[in-house]
Amino acid sequence: MTHSNRHYVLAAGGTGGHILPAFALATELDKRGHHVALITDERGAQIPGKPDFMPAHVLPAGRFGKNPLQWLRGAKAVWEGRKMAMRLFESFQPSAVIGFGGYPSLPSILASTSARIPTIIHEQNAVLGRVNRLFANRVDAIATAYPEVQRLKPLQQGKTHLVGNPVRAEVLNLRKRPFPPYEEEGLLRVLVTGGSQGARVLSEVVPDGLAMLAPAIRQRLQVTQQCRPEDLAAVRERYLTHGIPAELGTYFEDMATRLADAHLFIGRAGASTIAELTAVGRPAILIPLPIATDDHQAANAREMAKAGGARMIRQEKFGPKELAKQIKALADNPEGLANAAHAAWNCGRPKAVEDLADLLESFGGADMMDVIRVGGNNARGASQGVVAGQTSKTTTAKKESAE
Numbered sequence: 001m002t003h004s005n006r007h008y009v010l011a012a013g014g015t016g017g018h019i020l021p022a023f024a025l026a027t028e029l030d031k032r033g034h035h036v037a038l039i040t041d042e043r044g045a046q047i048p049g050k051p052d053f054m055p056a057h058v059l060p061a062g063r064f065g066k067n068p069l070q071w072l073r074g075a076k077a078v079w080e081g082r083k084m085a086m087r088l089f090e091s092f093q094p095s096a097v098i099g100f101g102g103y104p105s106l107p108s109i110l111a112s113t114s115a116r117i118p119t120i121i122h123e124q125n126a127v128l129g130r131v132n133r134l135f136a137n138r139v140d141a142i143a144t145a146y147p148e149v150q151r152l153k154p155l156q157q158g159k160t161h162l163v164g165n166p167v168r169a170e171v172l173n174l175r176k177r178p179f180p181p182y183e184e185e186g187l188l189r190v191l192v193t194g195g196s197q198g199a200r201v202l203s204e205v206v207p208d209g210l211a212m213l214a215p216a217i218r219q220r221l222q223v224t225q226q227c228r229p230e231d232l233a234a235v236r237e238r239y240l241t242h243g244i245p246a247e248l249g250t251y252f253e254d255m256a257t258r259l260a261d262a263h264l265f266i267g268r269a270g271a272s273t274i275a276e277l278t279a280v281g282r283p284a285i286l287i288p289l290p291i292a293t294d295d296h297q298a299a300n301a302r303e304m305a306k307a308g309g310a311r312m313i314r315q316e317k318f319g320p321k322e323l324a325k326q327i328k329a330l331a332d333n334p335e336g337l338a339n340a341a342h343a344a345w346n347c348g349r350p351k352a353v354e355d356l357a358d359l360l361e362s363f364g365g366a367d368m369m370d371v372i373r374v375g376g377n378n379a380r381g382a383s384q385g386v387v388a389g390q391t392s393k394t395t396t397a398k399k400e401s402a403e
Contacts, residue, residue, distance in 0.1 A: 006095040007035045008360060009088070010054075011109060013102010013131075014043030014061075017124055017272050021353075022100050024166035026054045028357045037092055039085060041104035049168070059084050061104040081107025082114075089115055095364035098122060098356075099139075101129040113138045118363035122356065124165050124271035126299035128152050140363055143356055145271060145349070150299055163356045164349025165275035170256040174280045175350050179341040182263050182334045188217060191262035191282075192225035193255075195270055201287070201315060203231040206266060207238035207246075209323030217331060218244065224258055226250065263341075264331060266323075269301040269312070275352070277304070281345025283337060284310040285326050287318050309344030 008029055012022040019040060026036045030053055038044075038056045045056045059081040085108045089097075097112035098120045099105040112119045113135060121132045122143040128136065128151035136142060136156050144152075145165035152160065182188065190210070194202045202225070210221055223246035227235050232248055239246040252258055259265070265277055265284040277284050284304070288297035304310040311326040331337050349355075 005033055005035070006361075006364070007037070007092050009037050009039060009092065009094045009097045009108065009112070010100070011039040011097060011105040012044060012100040013104045014041040014045075014047070015102060016047055017270050018100045018102040018105070019044050019047050020049065020168065020272055021122065021124060021166040021356075022098075023049050023051060023054075024168060024353045025098070025356055025360075026051050027169065028166075028353045029360070030054075032357065032361075037088070037094075039088070039104070039108045044104055057084075057088055059104065059107055061106060078107050078110065082111045085111035086115065089117060096120065096140075096360055098360055099132070099135070100124070101132050103131060106131050106134070109135050109139070120360060120363065122163075123149060124275075125296040126150065126302065127294040127296040129296075130293065141359060143359055145275065145352070146300070146303060148303075151294065161355075161359055162349075163359060164352030165271055166353035166356060167272070167275045167279050168256065171259065171276045172279055172350060172353075174256065174260045175345075175348065177260060177280075179281060179338055180261055180263060182331075182337055184334060186220065187222045188220045188264065188331060189222045189262050190224070190264050190266060191258055192223065192265075193267045193273075194226060195268050195273075195289075199268060199287075199289075200228060200231060201318060202267065203227050203235045205318055205320055205323060207235060207242060207244070208320035209327070210244055211242035212320050212324035213327060217328070221245070223247070224249075224252070224262075226252065263337060264327070269297040271300055274300050274304060275349075278309070278344050278348035279350060281309075281341050281348065283330055283340035283344055285323065285330070286310050286312045287315055288312065290315045304344060304347050307343045307347050309340055309342075309347055 010022045010026060012019040029036050036054050038054050039059055040056060041061045042058055045058050050056060060077040061081055094117060096118040097108060099109040100122050109119060119139045120141045120143060121135060121139050123129060123132050124145050126146040126149055128149055133151055142156060142160045143163045144160060147162055192202055192206050221244050223244060225246055225248050227248055227250060229250050236248055259280055259282060262282055265282050267273060269286040269288045286301040288301055301310060301312045305312045313322055313326060330340055
C-alpha cells in the first residue's frame with residue numbers, strides 16, 4: 001500500500017458535533033487518493049452529509065449511565081463492538097485509525113490500540129471528552145481544536161497537536177468573503193439557532209430581548225430563527241406582537257448561505273458552531289448549554305469571547321434585558337460590529353482539515369515512503385508523530401478549572 005493509496009478508519013459518535021468533522025476529513029483523505037471507512041452507531045449512520053464514497057459500519061457501542069445496572073449491558077455491547085471492529089481491521093487493513101469521541105468510537109479505539117494500529121484521537125471541544133480521556137495515554141497523537149484544553153494531562157502535551165475543528169467546505173468557502181455591509185440605515189440580520197434540536201430558552205428570550213432594543217436598531221431587524229416544532233406558533237406570535245419580521249423554521253438546509261448573510265449570531269456554543277462562526281467571521285452572543293458534560297460549551301466560548309468576537313451569557317442570566325444589553329454593546333455602531341466580526345475571523349483555523357489529514361498521514365506508512373517526497377519538503381517523522389511543515393503545531397495545553 002503506497003502513501004497515495006492507504007486505508008483509514010474514522011470512528012465517530014452519533015452526534016453531529018462528533019461526526020461532521022469526520023465527514024470533512026473523509027473528503028480531504030479521498031482527495032488525496034486514500035480509502036476511508038466510517039465506524040459509528042445507528043444514530044450516526046442517519047446524520048445527513050456522509051460522503052457517498054465512504055461506507056458506514058454500524059457497531060454496538062454501549063452507554064454507561066448513572067445506573068450501575070446499565071454498566072454490564074454497556075460493557076457487553078462495547079466488547080461485541082470491539083470484536084466486530086477487529087474483524088473489519090483484518091479485512092480493511094487500515095494504516096491508522098482516528099477517533100472523534102463519543103461512545104460509538106470506544107470499541108474502535110479499544111480495538112485499534114489493542115491491535116497496535118497507529119491511533120489518533122481528535123477532540124472538538126475545549127474539554128477532553130470522556131472517551132478521549134480514557135485513551136489519551138494509549139494513542140499515538142491527540143489533535144485538538146483549541147490551544148487550551150481542560151482535562152489534558154501534562155504528560156500528554158508532548159503528543160498534542162493544535163489543528164482546529166474541520167468544517168464543511170461550503171462554510172469554509174465563505175471565509176474570503178467580506179463581512180456583509182452594515183450601515184446605520186441598513187438592515188441588521190440576526191441568525192438564531194439552538195443546535196440540531198433547537199433550544200426552548202432561545203424561543204422564550206430572544207423575541208422579547210430584540211423588542212427591548214432602541215427603535216433605531218429594532219426597526220432595522222431581520223431575524224431568522226430555528227425553533228422546536230412545538231414552539232413555532234408561540235414564537236411566531238411573539239414576533240408579530242413586537243412587529244419584528246422573522247423567518248422561522250425547524251431546520252434550514254441552506255444554513256451556510258444564511259450564515260454568510262448574517263450580521264449577528266445568537267445561539268449555543270457547540271464545537272461545530274464555534275468552528276463555523278470563526279471560519280466565516282461572524283460576531284456572536286453565545287449561551288452555553290448548562291447541562292453539557294464538564295461544562296464544555298462554556299470552555300468552547302472563552303477563546304472567541306476573550307478575543308472580542310463574542311459575548312457569553314450564562315443561561316441563568318440569559319433574559320430579555322441582558323440580551324438587549326449585549327446586542328447594543330456589539331451592534332450599536334457599524335464599526336463595533338465589524339471589529340467583532342474581524343476578531344471572530346482571527347480565531348478561525350481554516351486549515352484544520354488539511355492539518356488533521358497531514359497528522360493522520362504521518363502515522364502508519366512505510367518509512368521510505370514517508371521520507372521521500374516530491375520537492376523534498378514534506379518529510380514526516382511517523383515514529384515521532386511530527387507533522388509536515390509548519391501547519392500543525394504541538395501546543396502546550398493548560399489545565400483550566402471549570403466554572
